[in-house]
Amino acid sequence: MQCFRRPPKRTASQENILREQSCRVAAQNGSRLGLKDDKDLKFLLKGSQLLKVKSSSWRKERFYKLQEDCKTIWQESKKMLRSPESQIFSIEDIRDVRSGHKTEGMEKYAKDVPEYRCFSIVFKDQRKNLDLIASSEDDANHWVRGLGKIIAHSNSMNQKQKLQHWIHTCLRKADKNKDNKMSLKELKNFLKEVNIEVDDYHAKEIFQHCDKSKTEALEDDEIEEFYKILTERKEIDKIFQKYADAEGFMSCQNLVRFLYETQQEEDAVVAAPPLIQRYEPNELAKKRNAMTKDGFLMYLLSEDGNIFNSSHRKVYQDMTQPLSHYFVSSSHNTYLMEDQLTGPSSTEAYIRALTKGCRCVELDCWDGPNSEPIIYHGYTLTSKILFSDVIKAIKNYAFKTSPYPVIISLENHCSLDQQKVMAQHMTTILQDMLLVAPVDGSKSQFPSPEQLKGKILVKGKKLSRQEDPTNGNNNLEAEDVSDEDEAAEIEDESVKTKVQQKGKSDTLKLAKELSDTVVYCKSVHFNGFEDPSHPRAFYEMSSFTESKALKLAQESGNSFIHHNIRHLSRIYPAGWRTDSSNYNPIDLWNVGCQIVALNFQTAGTEMDVYQGRFQDNGFSGYVLKPEFLRDEQTKFNPKSITEGTWGTKKKLLLKIISGQQLPKVNKSKNSIVDPKVTIEIHGVQQDNNKKQTRVIENNGFNPKWEEEFTFDIEIPALALVRFVVEDFDMSTKNDFIGQYTLPFTSLKQGYRHIHLLTKNGDPYSSSTLFVYINIQDCD
Numbered sequence: 001m002q003c004f005r006r007p008p009k010r011t012a013s014q015e016n017i018l019r020e021q022s023c024r025v026a027a028q029n030g031s032r033l034g035l036k037d038d039k040d041l042k043f044l045l046k047g048s049q050l051l052k053v054k055s056s057s058w059r060k061e062r063f064y065k066l067q068e069d070c071k072t073i074w075q076e077s078k079k080m081l082r083s084p085e086s087q088i089f090s091i092e093d094i095r096d097v098r099s100g101h102k103t104e105g106m107e108k109y110a111k112d113v114p115e116y117r118c119f120s121i122v123f124k125d126q127r128k129n130l131d132l133i134a135s136s137e138d139d140a141n142h143w144v145r146g147l148g149k150i151i152a153h154s155n156s157m158n159q160k161q162k163l164q165h166w167i168h169t170c171l172r173k174a175d176k177n178k179d180n181k182m183s184l185k186e187l188k189n190f191l192k193e194v195n196i197e198v199d200d201y202h203a204k205e206i207f208q209h210c211d212k213s214k215t216e217a218l219e220d221d222e223i224e225e226f227y228k229i230l231t232e233r234k235e236i237d238k239i240f241q242k243y244a245d246a247e248g249f250m251s252c253q254n255l256v257r258f259l260y261e262t263q264q265e266e267d268a269v270v271a272a273p274p275l276i277q278r279y280e281p282n283e284l285a286k287k288r289n290a291m292t293k294d295g296f297l298m299y300l301l302s303e304d305g306n307i308f309n310s311s312h313r314k315v316y317q318d319m320t321q322p323l324s325h326y327f328v329s330s331s332h333n334t335y336l337m338e339d340q341l342t343g344p345s346s347t348e349a350y351i352r353a354l355t356k357g358c359r360c361v362e363l364d365c366w367d368g369p370n371s372e373p374i375i376y377h378g379y380t381l382t383s384k385i386l387f388s389d390v391i392k393a394i395k396n397y398a399f400k401t402s403p404y405p406v407i408i409s410l411e412n413h414c415s416l417d418q419q420k421v422m423a424q425h426m427t428t429i430l431q432d433m434l435l436v437a438p439v440d441g442s443k444s445q446f447p448s449p450e451q452l453k454g455k456i457l458v459k460g461k462k463l464s465r466q467e468d469p470t471n472g473n474n475n476l477e478a479e480d481v482s483d484e485d486e487a488a489e490i491e492d493e494s495v496k497t498k499v500q501q502k503g504k505s506d507t508l509k510l511a512k513e514l515s516d517t518v519v520y521c522k523s524v525h526f527n528g529f530e531d532p533s534h535p536r537a538f539y540e541m542s543s544f545t546e547s548k549a550l551k552l553a554q555e556s557g558n559s560f561i562h563h564n565i566r567h568l569s570r571i572y573p574a575g576w577r578t579d580s581s582n583y584n585p586i587d588l589w590n591v592g593c594q595i596v597a598l599n600f601q602t603a604g605t606e607m608d609v610y611q612g613r614f615q616d617n618g619f620s621g622y623v624l625k626p627e628f629l630r631d632e633q634t635k636f637n638p639k640s641i642t643e644g645t646w647g648t649k650k651k652l653l654l655k656i657i658s659g660q661q662l663p664k665v666n667k668s669k670n671s672i673v674d675p676k677v678t679i680e681i682h683g684v685q686q687d688n689n690k691k692q693t694r695v696i697e698n699n700g701f702n703p704k705w706e707e708e709f710t711f712d713i714e715i716p717a718l719a720l721v722r723f724v725v726e727d728f729d730m731s732t733k734n735d736f737i738g739q740y741t742l743p744f745t746s747l748k749q750g751y752r753h754i755h756l757l758t759k760n761g762d763p764y765s766s767s768t769l770f771v772y773i774n775i776q777d778c779d
Contacts, residue, residue: 044073070150104389210223236770280292315618323446357614364413373421391430395429415509490575520539541568592630607761675696700737721742723740725738736759
């Protein structure tokens with residue numbers, strides 16, 4: 001039997017010293033966050049008892065406390081054999097802190113508790129919400145305000161401050177005996193903690209260089225010296241030295257030269273002085289209107305040094321064109337959190353999609369108990385949620401990320417009575433937000449996103465005698481309309497059996513009240529592209545499964561483009577995708593399809609490309625299609641590109657220089673990543689390409705590649721560039737580390753940092769790639 005040796009018990013004076021050290025470290029970290037002596041922060045550092053709520057029968061008291069790093073929260077657990085890591089979660093993992101009954105869990109299980117004592121922590125990934133009840137209103141306020149401040153201040157830290165905070169936290173973690181000194185063994189453990197493998201000889205060399213006091217332990221200034229060696233960026237120093245004088249200053253004039261010649265900034269003369277004022281930490285340099293090496297690094301790590309064009313972070317495109325002229329961020333079966341057959345349905349899924357910029361959400365509506373319509377994936381075992389709760393969630397979150405219109409795509413399977421309830425809920429809950437009449441007399445073409453700001457449109461079936469939804473409503477009460485049942489297309493045996501048992505009809509009775517909510521998005525079956533002599537009404541739109549749409553794109557690309565100039569097209573995933581996997585949206589954007597609906601809950605290349613497209617134009621959820629996809633005379637066909645006005649062909653010259661603070665994939669202390677970078681071009685078929693760097697072994701902290709690549713881009717307006725970093729593994733599939741995707745037209749030139757995103761599309765705090773970009777016109 002193995003014996004475990006207990007660590008020697010500390011004396012009272014040792015405990016006091018450790019407690020004082022911990023308070024001092026917490027105070028330093030609070031100051032770094034700009035929260036010195038903040039009352040809420042002090043409360044969180046002290047911690048408090050909170051009631052954790054899981055169900056109507058599970059409500060238990062647990063102790064929660066902000067740790068001294070001011071970055072992680074420790075939670076008490078009564079589970080046996082639970083690892084210490086599982087009792088901690090990071091502030092960086094929090095998407096939102098909501099006070100009151102603002103989650104499904106709180107709505108269901110804590111209605112008996114006053115709202116002012118309740119709050120919920122909503123996480124960025126697929127983790128369940130943490131629903132909590134405080135013992136008093138003051139305690140709840142401390143937690144909500146305190147967490148809000150830490151999140152806001154952490155987000156506003158520059159990259160250098162984030163790096164400093166992270167490294168000091170790792171140093172503290174490596175200092176096992178908490179004596180504020182670092183032995184050679186602790187230094188080696190620290191290097192593993194920050195994702196770098198150093199051989200014993202090199203580790204000893206660094207250690208001896210810093211150990212000026214020859215005490216076999218680094219402390220104070222010696223640790224700072226070690227920090228400087230660790231964070232040195234020689235590749236940036238080399239660039240800086242080209243433009244700096246003998247005293248180590250880059251004059252404003254030389255900064256203008258660098259911005260104009262290397263960064264291709266046209267407004268370099270105007271841009272240079274504000275950059276010095278914004279990023280230069282040295283007051284003497286500021287007075288001289290110059291930049292030091294530190295200021296130059298701060299600039300390159302900032303939004304101004306980002307690969308993504310910062311002017312595209314706000315709405316810059318013409319928003320006054322018809323709705324059909326835009327790509328629209330759209331979600332499929334929005335209510336699902338996981339797979340299409342057995343997973344949970346949740347209003348939280350709508351909130352997540354809307355806050356990710358989604359502008360078209362889907363509601364599959366069925367008769368529910370107590371005359372209340374429900375939403376779930378028909379014929380499956382997915383859980384059910386109330387239609388009214390979804391409409392409330394849409395109302396509360398529709399315009400938090402973007403002011404431009406939201407489309408509710410209704411798949412209606414309800415009886416007449418419950419259809420009337422649906423119409424009533426939308427009318428009473430959404431009120432003025434719901435569009436119920438044409439805008440400014442737009443009766444021949446769609447109104448623009450600008451005209452529809454703050455409005456919610458309904459896409460659905462319309463009574464046939466109300467042929468023109470823009471011409472008011474008649475008195476017909478109800479009639480049969482064709483039934484569009486996407487759930488019945490699922491390729492699953494139990495679903496097929498249930499569809500057969502139901503004896504599915506091709507028609508459905510539609511209530512006038514529900515029909516009246518449809519103004520500009522009337523669902524119709526697609527019967528082929530229109531005959532120019534008998535044009536279809538602009539407001540008629542069709543939904544296509546991905547395979548049907550891809551076939552049309554392949555065989556009739558130019559006709560599809562012309563169709564999509566006047567009409568909206570919605571595409572949805574094939575029935576066999578029961579795992580909620582996604583299809584590639586690119587080929588459908590290339591023929592002008594607007595509402596290309598993906599499963600937002602599923603991470604992967606397709607969703608990365610999707611979010612890359614829609615971070616353009618201020619993350620508004622609307623991106624103006626290129627001119628050749630809007631021109632009524634266009635001859636463009638992505639499958640057979642001929643000479644035309646599709647924009648100048650470009651040559652992309654790209655150098656992957658280095659990486660910084662790549663996250664550990666395997667949390668084991670001895671596991672260090674072996675990173676490699678893949679650059680992908682997604683666009684028309686001729687432009688699709690992929691190239692990769694060599695693998696750097698055992699270094700996720702500051703790998704250096706210095707490798708150049710060239711890509712020819714035929715249609716720049718349709719191309720996206722994706723950078724993927726993976727941990728190379730010879731025996732199994734490479735592990736994903738991070739990625740970043742952006743439109744080719746949003747690329748900035750020169751030396752740029754790429755701020756990597758997680759698998760779920762959230763930013764890492766300080767993981768970056770450093771690259772050089774040059775774009776040339778092709779002859």
